Amino acid sequence: MNSAALITLALGTLACTQAELATRVGVSPSQITKWKKGEHMSLDMEGKIRALANIGDMDPTFVALAGSVEAAKKWGELIRYLADVAESSSETGYNTDPLNDEFGLLCWNVFYVLDEIGVEIPKIFPDSLDVDFDNVPEDFHETIESNHVASLIQKIFDSFVNVYGFYAAYIVDLLHDDELDVWDDAGDNISSGLMSLAATKISIEDGAYFAGKFVNFSYKIRDEYKDWLNIVKERAYRSGAPLRAELLDLVFGDEEDLREEAERQSLGFNDARLHPDVYMNELLQGMRVIHQVLPVIMKKLGIDDFNLDKSALSAD
Known part of the structure; x- marks a missing residue:
């Protein structure tokens, strides 16, 4: 799973800043930055952000390329x-x-x-x-x-x-x-x-x-x-x-x-x-x-x- 693509999709879907996304999922803004750079994300956190991005079980890279x-x-x-x-x-x-x-x-x-x-x-x-x-x-x-x-x-x-x-x-x-x-x-x-x-x-x-x-x-x-x-x-x-x-x-x-x-x-x-x-x-x-x-x-x-x-x- 591409954590960077998932974060980008979530930010776009919610039309929010990284700090606002961090508050919604209960992490620090610096952690959002790390994920945006490709750091591994836990399955639990992936599920939360998938729900916010509204992509279901679709691959985030696929969704990003599709538009x-x-x-x-x-x-x-x-x-x-x-x-x-x-x-x-x-x-x-x-x-x-x-x-x-x-x-x-x-x-x-x-x-x-x-x-x-x-x-x-x-x-x-x-x-x-x-x-x-x-x-x-x-x-x-x-x-x-x-x-x-x-x-x-x-x-x-x-x-x-x-x-x-x-x-x-x-x-x-x-x-x-x-x-x-x-x-x-x-x-x-x-x-x-x-x-x-x-x-x-x-x-x-x-x-x-x-x-x-x-x-x-x-x-x-x-x-x-x-x-x-x-x-x-x-x-x-x-x-x-x-x-x-x-x-x-x-x-x-x-x-x-x-x-x-x-x-x-x-x-x-x-x-x-x-x-x-x-x-x-x-x-x-x-x-x-x-x-x-x-x-x-x-x-x-x-x-x-x-x-x-x-x-x-x-x-x-």
Whole structure:
């Protein structure tokens, strides 16, 4: 929870000073200043200030980016609708759990990504998107496509479904493998940043509304994921854990290719497959063993002089 955003919202809602807010919640004005700078806030105090700001259980950063509580509620309804559309059309064979928003983080996550790539959120919710989601108009899909923010959210969700499918098929079990012990070093970041990674897979043409921050954002996210996934690969090689796909495909692979790979795994087509890197690792380990054992065997057999006939190794 962003304590700074919550304090800012409370001050704006109440139209009061920091000293007046401090009096209302029973703390010193200096404590309000600390919270406004990001200091941790207790759950009890958070509940009091949430009630004063009238934001319910909505994330304060999401409300701040939306421009108002009312706009945030409407964006929230649209985001959940678009998430349902993306999840229902998924072909990966895996449930896209974050789109079900069990922990109430979806709206914040989407607006965080939009903010990072430079999208300006209109402070007044567009009238064309303000519909009854229990009775959606037949042409609402065209309405979404005509609004650059809504269409970008839909594109990010469509990409996210495929990215998450590959993650669920080939990576999540590795992150939770106690023998690899990668969660603290990489796993938490890999899991929590998938929406950002999905956004990097939208084409540059689609990124025309990203206000110039999309390219730098993409480089940053991909570099981070490359480092995190290489940690997982290194630990997997050391422990002999099987990799059934090239993990870096999550970063550099096309979203449709990720969908196909996830679907194949969900249908059992790739159950017996091991990524070539695993074979190479096993071969290298076997060669190291032979390198140590062979001299001992030759000594026991009394072989002092041995010349390798390289012509016998030819495929011809």
